[in-house]
Amino acid sequence: MSGFSAQWLDLREPVDHRSRSVELGRRLARHFEGWRPISVVDLGCGTGSNLRATAPLLGPDQGWTLVDYDQALLDAARQRLTAWADGSDQQDDRLILFKGAKRISVEFRRADIAGDLDGALGAAANLVTASAFFDLVAAHFITRFAAAVAKRRAAFYTVLTYDGDQRWTPEHEADSIMTEAFHAHQARDKGFGAAAGPQAPDALGEAFTSAGYSVTELDSAWRLDADDALLIADLARGFAEAVRETGQVDAQLVADWSAVPRLAAVVGHTDTLALPPA
Numbered sequence: 001m002s003g004f005s006a007q008w009l010d011l012r013e014p015v016d017h018r019s020r021s022v023e024l025g026r027r028l029a030r031h032f033e034g035w036r037p038i039s040v041v042d043l044g045c046g047t048g049s050n051l052r053a054t055a056p057l058l059g060p061d062q063g064w065t066l067v068d069y070d071q072a073l074l075d076a077a078r079q080r081l082t083a084w085a086d087g088s089d090q091q092d093d094r095l096i097l098f099k100g101a102k103r104i105s106v107e108f109r110r111a112d113i114a115g116d117l118d119g120a121l122g123a124a125a126n127l128v129t130a131s132a133f134f135d136l137v138a139a140h141f142i143t144r145f146a147a148a149v150a151k152r153r154a155a156f157y158t159v160l161t162y163d164g165d166q167r168w169t170p171e172h173e174a175d176s177i178m179t180e181a182f183h184a185h186q187a188r189d190k191g192f193g194a195a196a197g198p199q200a201p202d203a204l205g206e207a208f209t210s211a212g213y214s215v216t217e218l219d220s221a222w223r224l225d226a227d228d229a230l231l232i233a234d235l236a237r238g239f240a241e242a243v244r245e246t247g248q249v250d251a252q253l254v255a256d257w258s259a260v261p262r263l264a265a266v267v268g269h270t271d272t273l274a275l276p277p278a
Helices: 006-019 022-031 049-057 071-084 116-123 139-151 175-186 197-210 224-247 253-260
Strands: 040-041 059-068 087-091 094-099 102-110 126-129 155-169 214-218 220-222 264-275
Touching: 006 049, 006 071, 006 155, 006 220, 006 224, 022 116, 022 155, 022 214, 022 264, 040 049, 040 116, 049 071, 049 102, 049 155, 059 071, 071 094, 071 102, 071 175, 094 126, 094 197, 094 224, 102 175, 116 220, 126 253, 139 197, 155 175, 175 197, 197 264, 220 224, 224 253, 224 264
Parallel strands: 040 059, 040 126, 059 102, 126 155
Antiparallel strands: 087 094, 094 102, 155 264, 214 264, 220 264
């Protein structure tokens, strides 16, 4: 699975970070309070945004493995993390970051998450995490993934899983039919089978509950306004293009919808924390 540019990920990162559930982050921090070191695996890491947002919640000694199929994104992650840190060092293939009082060791792993989940996860981790990832994978992969995490007795924390809520300002008569077509497009296979799309938060909750985990889900919707004009415009373009590709909505109606400048938008997301049995 690939197809996301570093530029798109850069554009969304500030909104991603402000939209994450603060309360769920606090619960994650409480769970790992006093752990030193802590090992973390970040699936579908992109440019390292999830590390930049999550590392401040964890202890002073962290070891991260960033996993992605796209080598260009792994290279971009190395560059952006080096710029983000207060200082850095290179030890063999590991990047050592210093941020405030934290020492963060980072390994970069190119892996086919769908084809080799065990290889992507590695032998052991205290925490498995991801951002804006699980709505792109199939429900049967989520079941298999939860079993693999439970086998390792790791905690699980994922943010910004799309939940199907999508609202535009100003409204348009085609909003509903456009969203239905968009969801049909989203369900296409992205390398894991038919994508779970907006059913992903429920699938995650059910899979980890079945594995005996304690699961908490909280809202992390994007709430976009005039300060997010570039992101809104990019979202609207991508939304309309996805709808066009389905052929489910009349082309003129899509064109009419696209001609309306959007001033604000809400895109629903869910954050999930699953903690293993004590």
